[in-house]
Each structure stands twice: as structure tokens, then as C-alpha cells.
Amino acid sequence: MKDMIDLDLPTYEDMLAARERIAPYVHRTPVLTSRILDEMSGAELHFKCENFQKAGAFKVRGACNAVFGLSDEQARKGVATHSSGNHALSLSYAAGRRGIPCHVVMPRTAPQAKKDAVRGYGGIITECEPSTSSREEVFTGVHERTGADFVHPYNDPRVIAGQGTCSAELIEQVDDLDAVIAPIGGGGMISGCCLTLSRAAPEVAIYAAEPKEADDAARSFRAGHIIADDAPVTVADGLKVPLKERTWAFVSNHVTDILTATEEEIVDAMRLTWRTMKIVMEPSCAVPLAVILKNPDVFRGRRVGVIVTGGNVDLDKLPWMQG
Template sequence: MKDQADRPLPTFEDVIAAHERIKPYIHRTPILTSEYMNKLTGAELFFKCENFQKAGAFKVRGACNAVFGLSDDEAAKGVATHSSGNHALSLSYAAGRRGIPCNVVMPRTAPQAKKDAVRGYGGIITECEPSTTSREAVFAEVQERTGADFVHPYNDPRVIAGQATCSREFMEQVEGLDAVIAPIGGGGMISGCCLTLSNIAPHVEIYAAEPEMADDAYRSFKAGHIIADDAPNTIADGLKVPLKENTWHFVSQHVTDILTASEQEIIDAMRLTWARMKIVMEPSCAVPLATILKNPEVFRGKRVGVIITGGNVDLDKLPWMAG
């Protein structure tokens, strides 16, 4: 079966087509601001709240674009993927809307809330060990057995085009942004930002935010080639995966810089957002704010778009409850 990652890189025309295709199945998520956050950071921050998205995360954009772009013949065997959570539940959501099967391989350590959501949307879970090697090996068995269309969590051009619709909305909702910052794991959201902004707002700086404990994108960016960690350990469970060829293409060409934050800085930023903005967000989503607080000189005086990528949290295991 053809690996969808071998498809041509997406263009901005693909982004426009994706936006039309997925509009019936997604929310146009709101922008929130906070005077407190602005004073604290010295920047004017605009938060794009993908935690309010269908299925609770931005990944429903790419998933819907892939699922609803399939022909009837292609869709007949369903779709399959491997994911630590948000892509799995987003693909399950999209497949359910189309009425086709969805098989997902998830690490056994994935948050229970995300596993429950996958099953709630009708997804069929096969568990693997929490490493890239195990994930890909188990997935190969599942795909061989089902013959399903592989929708990669981030290296799939259809997914990147779908994720790019988020930053397209952002530019329509807020004028005069100087910079946009989003978390980076595999790089699907950041690649979408690169694709959109390089075409319609090339002056806007693009920053990626990453945990120090899973900083392979940061090290790749500095080295000039992909460096992949097999099983990093961080509270930001959505950011444990490495860059791949398609996302590296966009990151290496268009990202201004990659900034990192410690585990405690991520937890502090997550708790601060919950307390001050009254919104539920995942640890992965707190990394951008953590890096802004850590590097105020980079953002001071600028209008900065911050993408809050998801809100699928295990409420029984909030990080500040530890101990």
C-alpha cells in the first residue's frame, strides 16, 4: 500500500480546498485575550483556542481532510493510524462521521481520557509500548491485517494541509500579528503554520515550543538535520514524537526559532492558564506560554498569536496534583 507520506507536499491551494472540505465538521475556534497575561509577558497575546475544537484538539482538521478526501472505494476499508491520543481520537471522530472503521495503535501509557474518547468515537484500539519503534511495528501488523488507508499523525500531506487551516483562520481573525507560536512534536501544526504564513503573511515570525525533556526538534533545528529520540519522557504527552521528512521540510525552511521549557515551567504555565483564563488545556499546549515567559525579550512589544492545541486532559491526574 502506498505510504501517504510519499504524496506531493501540500500547497496553499490544498489548504483552501481542505478548509472547504472540512467546514461542516469543525469549529471556527475563538480567540481569547488576557490583560493579565499581556502585563506578565510584555507582549500582546492572542490565544487561538483549539481546545474548544471538535474532538478537543486541532488534529480534527487534518483528520477530517484525510477522511473526507478519500474516494468511496478508498474509504471502504476504513482508516488506520498510530497516535498518543489526539490524532487517534480525531481520526476516530472523522471516520465516525463518514461511517467507516478506524483502527488506532496507542501507547499503553497514553492518558485514559484519550483512550476513552477514541472508543467513544468508535475507534478500535491496539496498544503498544511507549516508543516510536514499538508503535510503528505494531501499526504495520494492524495495517497489514485491515488494509486500511494509513493517515499518519503529522507526516501526511493531507494532514498538514488540514492543520494549516487553523493559522489561516487565525490571520482572518487577528490583524497585525508579528509572530505565531505553537507546540512542536512531530511538527504537523507548525508545518501548517509555515505553509499558510509563508504564502499569505511571510513577514510573520514562526516560533515552535518544545519540552526540554523531548527536545529533538530543537536539536534537529540547530544541527540542520533530523535527530529522532525513540522514547522521550515528558509531561507533554502530545509532543513525544520526532519530526519526519515532510514536516522537516517546512520547519527547516520557515521556522524562526525553536524554544524549550522545563517540566516545571510547563506545569506552571498550564496552571496559570487554567487559573487566569479559566480554560482547560493540556500540558502540551502550555509549552508556548512557558517559553514566552522564559524568553520575554523575544516577544516583548509584539502582537503574538499563541495556538492552544488541545484540551483532552485526564482530570484525575492533573500534573500539580502529583505527590
């Protein structure tokens, strides 16, 4: 297998250990279906609703695994990260449950709802400009000042192992899936799917869904190496970050394909899901449905697990209210 040497990648056994470790702190989220969406797509869709998760997003799984895996000595200085939102508030939630500090670097343009949630969980925010380079530069200063344990939003073995618990639940809740699809930004959730499904259900195809305006993962997949965009602009604010070496190792070896959707298609899918399923979901979470509806020949007649990654939306700034 290519690019998987000396990367300290998590194992299936790490995922099982994570599942036991985080069980007291996370929900086993429900799987919902929609007859209307099945008819529109020609597929049988099973939505794994991580928007009902603690802290409103799947990222609490990886964050809890990292925080509760620390020794008491390591935990004393707290944890630190950079994040556009959901990892920030998930790590703040986990740190709060353990009673340790959490330092977060967030883009100044991050949704106010996510900033408020981070502070509500006790996180300490330092703002940066909305680019990967600014985020990493500002974080370096925070990390050096605090000495806190760095929990990367996705390029961290503990985080990937934690995210793998989501698809482990899904294949217990829904038998005989043909495929699983999830959004892709940095690749933490997709890597968790690869980690779990390649061992527990290798017959299940893994698809990633990405905004066309932030399609660096799709271009990387086709080029055979990581292509990183610094500051893409998309309504799917959780999917702006690039792949890193650990997530690329999983993506390049286990993902069947990465498919993209336009901004209009993403917003339409978000509205459609809100209207038909009566659930709150972020624009990033609507990308898989947008991709499914755009590519009926790929998914028609198949049983598909769709991971709804989060529900932390600024209700005063919904995308169809802009203009």
C-alpha cells in the same frame, strides 16, 4: 529551498481546498486574550483556542481532510493510524462522521481520557509500548491485517493541509500579528502554520515551543538534520514524537526558532492559564506560554498568536496532583 524535492508536500491551494472540505465538520475556534498574561509577558497575546475544537484538538482538521478526501472505494476498508491521543480521537471522530472503521495503535501509557474518547467515537484500539519503534512495529501488523488507509499523525500531506486551516483563521481574526507560536512534536501544526503563513502573511515570524526533556526538534533545527529520540519522557505527552521528512522540510525552511521549557515551567504555565483564562488545556498546549514567559526579550512588545492545541486532559491525573 533545501530538502523539499520529491516529498509530495501540500500546497497553499491544498490548504484552501481542505478548508472548504472540512467546514461542515469543524469549529471556527475563538481567539481569547488575557490582560494578566499580557502584563506578565510584556507582549500582546492572542490565544487561538483549539481546545474548543471538535474532538477537543486541532488535529480534527487534518483528520477530517484525510477522511473526507477519500474516494468511496478507498474509504470502504476504513482508516488506520498510530497516535498518543489527539490524532487518534480526531481520526476516530472523522471516520465516525463518514461511517467507516478507524483502527488506532496507542501507547499503553496514553491518558485514559484520550483512550476513552477514541472508543467513544468508535475507534478500535490496539495498544503498544511507549516508544516510537514499538508504535511503528505494532502498527505495521494492524495495517497489513486491515488494509485500511494509513493517515499518519503528521507526516501526511492531507493532514498538514488540514492543520494549515487553523492559522488561516487566526490571521483573519487578528490583524497585524508579528509572530505565531505553537507546540512542536512531530511538527504537523507548525508545518500547517508554515504552509499558510509563508504565503498569506510572510511577515509573521513562526516560533515552535518544545519540552526540554523532548527537545529533538530543537536539536535537529540547530544541527541542520533530523535527530530522533525514541522514547522521551515529558509531561507534554503530545510532543514525544520526532519530526519526519515532510514536517522537517517546512520547519527547516520557514521556522524562525525553536525554544524549550522545563517540566516545571510547563506545569506552571498550564496552571497559570487555567487560573487566569478559565480554560482547560493540556500540558502540551502550555509549552508556548512557558517559552514566552522564559524569553521575554524575544516576544516583548509584539503581537503574538498562541495556538492552544487541545484540551483533552485526564482530570483525575492533573500534573500538579502527582507526587
